[in-house]
Amino acid sequence: MMGGGMLFRVIALSLAALTIALPILGGPLAGSGIGISPYLANIIGQIATFALLAIALDLIWGFAGVLSLGHGLFFALGGYLIAMHMLKDGYVNAGVVPDLMTFMGWTELPGYWAFFESFPYAAVLILVLPGLLAFAYGWISFRSRVSGVSFAIITQALTYVAMLLMFRNDTGFGGNNGMTGFVSLLGMPMGAPSTAVWLATASTAAALGAFLLCGRLVRSPFGRMLIAVRDDEARLRFLGYDPVWPKLAAWTLSGVMAAIAGALYAPQVGIINPRLLSPEVSIEIAVWVALGGRGTLSGAVIGAVVISALKFWLTGFAPDLWPFILSLLVLIVVVGLPNGLTDLRLPKLKGARHGG
Amino acid sequence: MPVIRLLILLAALFGSPAYADRAVLSGALCAPALADQIAALGALAEAGATGGKDEAAWARTVVEAVDARALRCAASLAFIGEGDAALDAASLAPSPAPVDAAPMPINNRLRAAAASAAAALTLFVDTEPAARAKAATTLERRREALSLTILDAALAAETEPTVLAVLEPLRARMMLADPDPQNRIRAIDAIAAETTLRNRTLIAEALSEEADTTVQAAGQAAMARIDRQIAIGQVLATLYSGLSYASVLLLAALGLAIIFGLMGVINLAQGEFIMIGAYAAWFVQNAIRALLPGLIDWYLIIALPISFLVAALVGVVMEALVLRRLYNRPLMTLLATWAVSLLLINLVRVTIGTQNLEFHQPFYVVGGVPVVGDFIVTLNRLFAIAIAALAFVGVVLLLRVTTFGMNVRAVAQNRAMAGAAGIDARQTDRLAIALGSGLAGLAGVALAPLYNVNPNMGAGFIVDSFMVVVLGGVGSLAGAVAASFGIGQINVIMEPLYGAVAAKVVVLLLVIAFIQRRPEGLFAPKGRR
Amino acid sequence: MAAEMRGAHAIQVEGLRVTFGDFVAIPNLTFTASYGEIHGVIGPNGAGKTTLLDVITGKTRPKEGTVLLDGKIDLRRLSEPQIALAGVGRKFQKPSVFEALSVRENLELALRLRAGSILSELRGWTDPRRAARVAEVLGETGLTDRADAPAGILAHGQKQWLEIGMLLMQRPKLLMLDEPVAGMTDSETSHTADLVRRLRAPDRAILVIEHDMAFVEEIATRVTVLHEGTPIFAGAMADARTDARVRDVYLGRH
Structure with missing residues (x-):
C-alpha cells in the first residue's frame, strides 16, 4: 500500500546505509x-539531492494531486541562497572578491547581501524564504480554487519569468553567469575530497530524513486527507473540511524540501545559474516522479535515481542522445505505464489511482 | 539692355526655338554686372532642371566652361574656347569666335555660383547615384544657383534614397531661408505638413536663428503639431506592432484553446508546431526555387496550406500515438506533449541544424505605407495580421456553420451525450487536433518574414499562448481574441519602457490576478458544470 | 429538544433568484423542508433542482433571497465547508468517494467530532468514539466486510451506500440526495430506499432529488414539483399524480 511495505523499507535502509558508509568508504x-x-561521492550526493527533490514533488503531486511544473524555482532559490552565503563568506573571511562584483562594477556587495556571511542566517533564509514564497502563491491559488492544468501552467510560467529575470545582470544575482568560485562551506574548502564526501553524506541524510518524514506523514490522518483532496476535493469540502489548508501545508513543506535540495546541490556542482530555472529542469522533476510512480515515495526516489544516473552516464559519451532518450522514456511511461515503474512490479488495483 | 533684346529677337527669327532659348541663356552670361551673371547661371541651372536631360547636359557644358575660364563673350554672344577652335555656346557647334571676343572676367563668387549650377545640373545628368549624392552634398554648401524649382524637379526625378536624404532637408532649409517672413511662415507650414521627426528638427534648427516673432510663433505651433502627430504615430506604431504579435499569438492560442476545450489537453508542443509550420514554409521556398523559380515570390502563399497540413499531420500523429491514451489524465498530457516538443526540437536540430533559416522576402512583405508621424504600416506585419484574421474568420465559420463545428461544441459540452447522439467523438477529436495544430502551422508561416526561425523559436511563444488560454477561458473564441490582444499589447507597450522581462512579469501577474476572480477564464460561461 | 424541532423548518428558502449570465435558472423560489420528513423534489430537466441544491450547499451564490438553516443560520454568508459543518450533507449525483482510501478511512474522514479547525480534528483522530461510530455505520450500510477495501474497487451501488454512510457520519440536520438511485439495479434501488428510510430522523430533514417517480413515491412523505425554477405543486405524491399542472409540465411527458 501507500508508500509502506517492503520497498519502502529497502529504500530507507539503503539511504541509511549510504549515509553511514559514505564517510567511511570515502574517508x-x-x-x-x-x-x-x-x-x-559527488555523483552520489547530487543524485541524493535529486531524490529529495522528487520526494518533495511526489508529496504534493502524488498525494495531494497538485502538479507543480515549477519546483525548479524552489530548488534554484535554495541554491542561490547558499551560494550567496558562500560568496559573502569568502569575501568577508578569505578576501576573495566574487566574480559578479567585478563584472557588475560593485566596490562592495549591496544591502541585500547583509549578514549572508553568517551560515545560520543563510540556513534560516533557506527554510523561510521558499516557505513564504510557496505559502503566498499556494494561498492565492488554492483559495480561489486554481488547480489542475491551470495551476501547473502558472507554476511553469512563474519559473520561466524568474529565469528571464535572473538572466538579467541588473537583477543583481550574477545574471547569465550566475554565482561560482565558492571558497568554502562551514570551514570545509571547496574542491577538497573530504568536502565532497561530507556534502554527499549530508545529501543522503537529508533524502533519508525527507523520505521517513513524508512516509510517516502520508500514512497519518493528514496524509489521508491529502489523498482525499486528490481523489475528490469537492466531496471533502462538503464533509466540512476546507481543502485549502491541507493543500497549503503540503505545498509549503514541498517547497521548503525542494529548497533544501537546492542548497545541498549548489555547493556540490560549484555553480548556480538561471538555467536551473528553465522549464525543462522543472518538467524533468515531474518526469522522475511519473516514471517512478506517483503516490509512492519509493517510486519517486527510484525514478529520480534511475533517470539521473542514466543521464550522468549518457551525457559522458553521447550528450546529443539524451533529449531523445528522455522524451521517448516519458512517452513510453506516460502512455504505457500510467503508474510508472510500479506498474511493472505488481498488478495494481483498478481505479485506485485516477486523474492526472 | 536693348541690344541684347534685339539679338534675342533675331536669334528667335532665324533659328529653332531651342536654339533661341539657349542663345539667350548662354548670352546672359556675358552681362557686365556680376549679379546678372550669377542670375544667368541660376537661369541656366533652372532651364536644365526643367528642360529635360539634353537641356541639362548642354547647360552643364556651358556652366563648366565658366568654371574652366573657357567662356568668351563677343557682343552678348557666348563662345566656348578660343579663335577658330571655338564653339558656339548655344549650339555647341564649331563657330570661330570674333577677334574681339574677350574672356569672361571671373572671380570667386562667380566660380562658386558656377560650381553650384554644375552640381545642380549633375543631379539631372549623371546616372551614377554616388555622383548625384556627391553633387547633392555640394549643393548643401553652395546654393548660389539653386532654386526651389530646381530642387522640386530633382526631388520628383530622384529615386535614390541617399540622394533624397540630402535633398529633402535642403529644400526645407531653402524655404526657411527666404528673406520674407511671410514666406518663411508658409515654408514652415509646408514642411510641417509632413509630420516626421526629421522635419521637426529642421524647423527647430531654423527657429534657433529666427528673430521674427511671428515666424517664431508659427514655428512653435508647427512643432507642437508635429509633436502631436508623432505621438499619435508612436502610439499607433506600438498598437500596430502589438496587433501583429497578438495575431500570431491568437493563431497559436486558438489551436490550444480548441484542443483544451475539447479534450482538456494542454499541448505543450504547440510552440513546436509553429516551428514546424515555419520550417515547412522554408522547404516550400527551396522547392519552388529549384523547380519553379518564376513563382518564388509566391512561396509564402503556397506555403500556407502546406504548412497547415504538415503541422496538422504531426498533430494527428501525436494524437493517435499519445493523446488518445491519456484522455482522462490531463496532467499526464502535459508531460507527454512536453516530451513531444523536446523530441521535435531535437529532431530538427539534428537533421537541419540550429542556425536561423534564411527566407526570401517577396515584395508583399517588404517596406510599408507611411501613415502619420513615424508610423509605417509595414507589410510583413500586415501579412501576419491578414493571415490571422483570415484564419480566425475561417475558424469561426467552421465552428458555427459546419457539422464538424457542431460536433466539436457537442463533444466539448458533454462527451458521453454527444456519443449517444451518434457523434463520433474520436473522429471529432482527431479533426480538432488537426485544426488546432494546423493553426499553429499557419502562425509559423506568418512569423517567417518577421522573426528568427530556428529549432528553439517555439519556446518564446508558448508561455504567452498559455496565458492567452488561461486568461481567455476554455473554448471561448471571443475570450481568446480579447486575451491575445491584451497580452500582445502589454508585451509591446511594456517592452520599450521596462524591457521584455518586465512585460512577461506584468502579463504573469495579470493572469494570476485575473484567475483569482475567474478561475475558468475571462469569458468563460458562468453557470454550473 | 428533538420534540421541539419536529415540524420546525430545517431549511427555509425565500424569494430566491439565481441567474447565470442572461439565463434565469430560478426566478423567485420559496421552499421549505421540515424536520422529520423525507421531501422529494421532482421536475423535468432544467427545472432548477440541482441549482437549488447548489445554492443550499454554497456552491452557487444567488442574486437575491434568503436561505436559512434551522430557521436561524444564514447559509448565504457561510463557505461550503462551514455550511457542511453547520449540518448540511450532500450526496452527489455521481458517486463521490475517496477511491484510494479504504471504506473505513472514508468514513473516519467524514466524522467531525470537533467542528472546527482541521488541525484539532486530526489531533483527535484516535478518539474511541470515532471507531465506534464507524463500526456502527459500517453495519448500517452493510459494508462491514468491505471495511478495509479501497473504495475505488467497490461496485457502483456500494459506492453510493458508502457515500450515504459518510453522510450519516456527519449527522446532518439537512441531508440532500441528488438522484441517489440513478444507474442502479432494481435490487440496489430497493436497498437504497431502505437505507434512506432508515436515515429518517426527527431532527433531520431529507431532501431527495430524483427522476425515478416510483422511488420517490416509495420514500417521500412530501413532494415539491419544480418547473422552470418555480414550485407548481407541494403536497403528497399521490396528489401530485392527479394535479393537472403537474401532469402538463412533467408527468404528461412520460
Missing part, C-alpha cells in the same frame, strides 16, 4: 579496493 578507506572516489 579512511578512500584509496582501498572498496573505497569511493570523491568523484563518485
Whole structure:
C-alpha cells in the first residue's frame, strides 16, 4: 500500500546505509579496493539531492494531486541562497572578491547581501524564504480554487519569468553567469575530497530524513486527507473540511524540501545559474516522479535515481542522445505505464489511482 | 539692355526655338554686372532642371566652361574656347569666335555660383547615384544657383534614397531661408505638413536663428503639431506592432484553446508546431526555387496550406500515438506533449541544424505605407495580421456553420451525450487536433518574414499562448481574441519602457490576478458544470 | 429538544433568484423542508433542482433571497465547508468517494467530532468514539466486510451506500440526495430506499432529488414539483399524480 511495505523499507535502509558508509568508504578507506572516489561521492550526493527533490514533488503531486511544473524555482532559490552565503563568506573571511562584483562594477556587495556571511542566517533564509514564497502563491491559488492544468501552467510560467529575470545582470544575482568560485562551506574548502564526501553524506541524510518524514506523514490522518483532496476535493469540502489548508501545508513543506535540495546541490556542482530555472529542469522533476510512480515515495526516489544516473552516464559519451532518450522514456511511461515503474512490479488495483 | 533684346529677337527669327532659348541663356552670361551673371547661371541651372536631360547636359557644358575660364563673350554672344577652335555656346557647334571676343572676367563668387549650377545640373545628368549624392552634398554648401524649382524637379526625378536624404532637408532649409517672413511662415507650414521627426528638427534648427516673432510663433505651433502627430504615430506604431504579435499569438492560442476545450489537453508542443509550420514554409521556398523559380515570390502563399497540413499531420500523429491514451489524465498530457516538443526540437536540430533559416522576402512583405508621424504600416506585419484574421474568420465559420463545428461544441459540452447522439467523438477529436495544430502551422508561416526561425523559436511563444488560454477561458473564441490582444499589447507597450522581462512579469501577474476572480477564464460561461 | 424541532423548518428558502449570465435558472423560489420528513423534489430537466441544491450547499451564490438553516443560520454568508459543518450533507449525483482510501478511512474522514479547525480534528483522530461510530455505520450500510477495501474497487451501488454512510457520519440536520438511485439495479434501488428510510430522523430533514417517480413515491412523505425554477405543486405524491399542472409540465411527458 501507500508508500509502506517492503520497498519502502529497502529504500530507507539503503539511504541509511549510504549515509553511514559514505564517510567511511570515502574517508579512511578512500584509496582501498572498496573505497569511493570523491568523484563518485559527488555523483552520489547530487543524485541524493535529486531524490529529495522528487520526494518533495511526489508529496504534493502524488498525494495531494497538485502538479507543480515549477519546483525548479524552489530548488534554484535554495541554491542561490547558499551560494550567496558562500560568496559573502569568502569575501568577508578569505578576501576573495566574487566574480559578479567585478563584472557588475560593485566596490562592495549591496544591502541585500547583509549578514549572508553568517551560515545560520543563510540556513534560516533557506527554510523561510521558499516557505513564504510557496505559502503566498499556494494561498492565492488554492483559495480561489486554481488547480489542475491551470495551476501547473502558472507554476511553469512563474519559473520561466524568474529565469528571464535572473538572466538579467541588473537583477543583481550574477545574471547569465550566475554565482561560482565558492571558497568554502562551514570551514570545509571547496574542491577538497573530504568536502565532497561530507556534502554527499549530508545529501543522503537529508533524502533519508525527507523520505521517513513524508512516509510517516502520508500514512497519518493528514496524509489521508491529502489523498482525499486528490481523489475528490469537492466531496471533502462538503464533509466540512476546507481543502485549502491541507493543500497549503503540503505545498509549503514541498517547497521548503525542494529548497533544501537546492542548497545541498549548489555547493556540490560549484555553480548556480538561471538555467536551473528553465522549464525543462522543472518538467524533468515531474518526469522522475511519473516514471517512478506517483503516490509512492519509493517510486519517486527510484525514478529520480534511475533517470539521473542514466543521464550522468549518457551525457559522458553521447550528450546529443539524451533529449531523445528522455522524451521517448516519458512517452513510453506516460502512455504505457500510467503508474510508472510500479506498474511493472505488481498488478495494481483498478481505479485506485485516477486523474492526472 | 536693348541690344541684347534685339539679338534675342533675331536669334528667335532665324533659328529653332531651342536654339533661341539657349542663345539667350548662354548670352546672359556675358552681362557686365556680376549679379546678372550669377542670375544667368541660376537661369541656366533652372532651364536644365526643367528642360529635360539634353537641356541639362548642354547647360552643364556651358556652366563648366565658366568654371574652366573657357567662356568668351563677343557682343552678348557666348563662345566656348578660343579663335577658330571655338564653339558656339548655344549650339555647341564649331563657330570661330570674333577677334574681339574677350574672356569672361571671373572671380570667386562667380566660380562658386558656377560650381553650384554644375552640381545642380549633375543631379539631372549623371546616372551614377554616388555622383548625384556627391553633387547633392555640394549643393548643401553652395546654393548660389539653386532654386526651389530646381530642387522640386530633382526631388520628383530622384529615386535614390541617399540622394533624397540630402535633398529633402535642403529644400526645407531653402524655404526657411527666404528673406520674407511671410514666406518663411508658409515654408514652415509646408514642411510641417509632413509630420516626421526629421522635419521637426529642421524647423527647430531654423527657429534657433529666427528673430521674427511671428515666424517664431508659427514655428512653435508647427512643432507642437508635429509633436502631436508623432505621438499619435508612436502610439499607433506600438498598437500596430502589438496587433501583429497578438495575431500570431491568437493563431497559436486558438489551436490550444480548441484542443483544451475539447479534450482538456494542454499541448505543450504547440510552440513546436509553429516551428514546424515555419520550417515547412522554408522547404516550400527551396522547392519552388529549384523547380519553379518564376513563382518564388509566391512561396509564402503556397506555403500556407502546406504548412497547415504538415503541422496538422504531426498533430494527428501525436494524437493517435499519445493523446488518445491519456484522455482522462490531463496532467499526464502535459508531460507527454512536453516530451513531444523536446523530441521535435531535437529532431530538427539534428537533421537541419540550429542556425536561423534564411527566407526570401517577396515584395508583399517588404517596406510599408507611411501613415502619420513615424508610423509605417509595414507589410510583413500586415501579412501576419491578414493571415490571422483570415484564419480566425475561417475558424469561426467552421465552428458555427459546419457539422464538424457542431460536433466539436457537442463533444466539448458533454462527451458521453454527444456519443449517444451518434457523434463520433474520436473522429471529432482527431479533426480538432488537426485544426488546432494546423493553426499553429499557419502562425509559423506568418512569423517567417518577421522573426528568427530556428529549432528553439517555439519556446518564446508558448508561455504567452498559455496565458492567452488561461486568461481567455476554455473554448471561448471571443475570450481568446480579447486575451491575445491584451497580452500582445502589454508585451509591446511594456517592452520599450521596462524591457521584455518586465512585460512577461506584468502579463504573469495579470493572469494570476485575473484567475483569482475567474478561475475558468475571462469569458468563460458562468453557470454550473 | 428533538420534540421541539419536529415540524420546525430545517431549511427555509425565500424569494430566491439565481441567474447565470442572461439565463434565469430560478426566478423567485420559496421552499421549505421540515424536520422529520423525507421531501422529494421532482421536475423535468432544467427545472432548477440541482441549482437549488447548489445554492443550499454554497456552491452557487444567488442574486437575491434568503436561505436559512434551522430557521436561524444564514447559509448565504457561510463557505461550503462551514455550511457542511453547520449540518448540511450532500450526496452527489455521481458517486463521490475517496477511491484510494479504504471504506473505513472514508468514513473516519467524514466524522467531525470537533467542528472546527482541521488541525484539532486530526489531533483527535484516535478518539474511541470515532471507531465506534464507524463500526456502527459500517453495519448500517452493510459494508462491514468491505471495511478495509479501497473504495475505488467497490461496485457502483456500494459506492453510493458508502457515500450515504459518510453522510450519516456527519449527522446532518439537512441531508440532500441528488438522484441517489440513478444507474442502479432494481435490487440496489430497493436497498437504497431502505437505507434512506432508515436515515429518517426527527431532527433531520431529507431532501431527495430524483427522476425515478416510483422511488420517490416509495420514500417521500412530501413532494415539491419544480418547473422552470418555480414550485407548481407541494403536497403528497399521490396528489401530485392527479394535479393537472403537474401532469402538463412533467408527468404528461412520460
